[in-house]
Amino acid sequence: MSSQASSPERGAGGSARREADGSARRAADGSAKRALTRGDVLDAAAAIVKEQGPRALTMRKLAAELGTAVTSIYWHVGNREELLDALVERTVADLGEIRAQGRSPATRIVSVTRALRAQLRGHPHLVAMVHERGLTERMFQPATQALVHEVHAAGLRGTQAAEVVRSLLFQVVGFVLVERNRERAPVQYPGDESLWDEATAEHDPALAKGLAAPPDPERLFLLSVRAMVEGLLGTRPRA
Known part of the structure; x- marks a missing residue:
């Protein structure tokens, strides 16, 4: 029960x-x-x-x-x-979240270009979508304003400042486009490692070795942008 x-x-x-x-x-x-x-x-x-x-x-x-x-x-x-x-x-x-870093004007300008390159590489399809909708100039305005501020701080004004800012923007965008094209290109036959030897490098073995090796985009970007900034600002190139 x-x-x-x-x-x-x-x-x-x-x-x-x-x-x-x-x-x-x-x-x-x-x-x-x-x-x-x-x-x-x-x-x-x-x-x-x-x-x-x-x-x-x-x-x-x-x-x-x-x-x-x-x-x-x-x-x-x-x-x-x-x-x-x-x-x-x-x-x-998101592309407006760019802040310059460093103490010297040249270092701060280079930091802005590095940040912009990183953002463009991190959002290729989104950036392409912005471009297709006719908003490219607006997309670049925050980075452009950051460069304007740093160029002014470096003592440049007027047309000279505008040319410096635009030159740097062209360098960043052009570099990213070249990177993207290389990444999407088919495997090359023959490749650089086969094309460059001491004879083709005019008997410069170190040059041949450098051109035969895969490129280091980060190093090349910094090298080119630093040279541009130092030249455009009229500073002495680094040793």
Whole structure:
């Protein structure tokens, strides 16, 4: 009798626990959905663009990536065009986070160019998307303003200052384009290691060795930008 009486209690207790667990899971699921923010949507969209390019970004793919409904994506960011506009605005804002570092004017200017190069290399598809939407000049304005400030601090004004700023911007953008082209180029036959020897290097074995080795983009960038800055500012080149 006692065993029969206790069994329903155990069953009722188990049912109550299962119901409580189900309610907790539903509450957790509901809170997770409510926790989805516009920032989450933009983060996921930016990741898709960064990895696969703008054409790969669809509302269905984005919704699947976030584990939510397409209607939820529309609610947070609007349609695809509005989503792309929001990504562009955020990319422009991110590129504005450039702060000069160092004590001397030349060092601070070089630091701005390094930061800009890093940002352009870190967001190639997003940068291309900004360019396609006709906002390239706006995208570069924060970095340009940072360079203007540092060039003024170095004592340059007027047309000379403008030419220095634009020369540096051209150097950064051109360098990044060359880097990207080299990275995407097919394997070269023959390569540099086969093309350069003592004879082709005019009997300069060290030169031949240097040209046969893979280039070091970071070192080359710093070498070229430092030489430009020191020349444009009229300072003596380093030994």
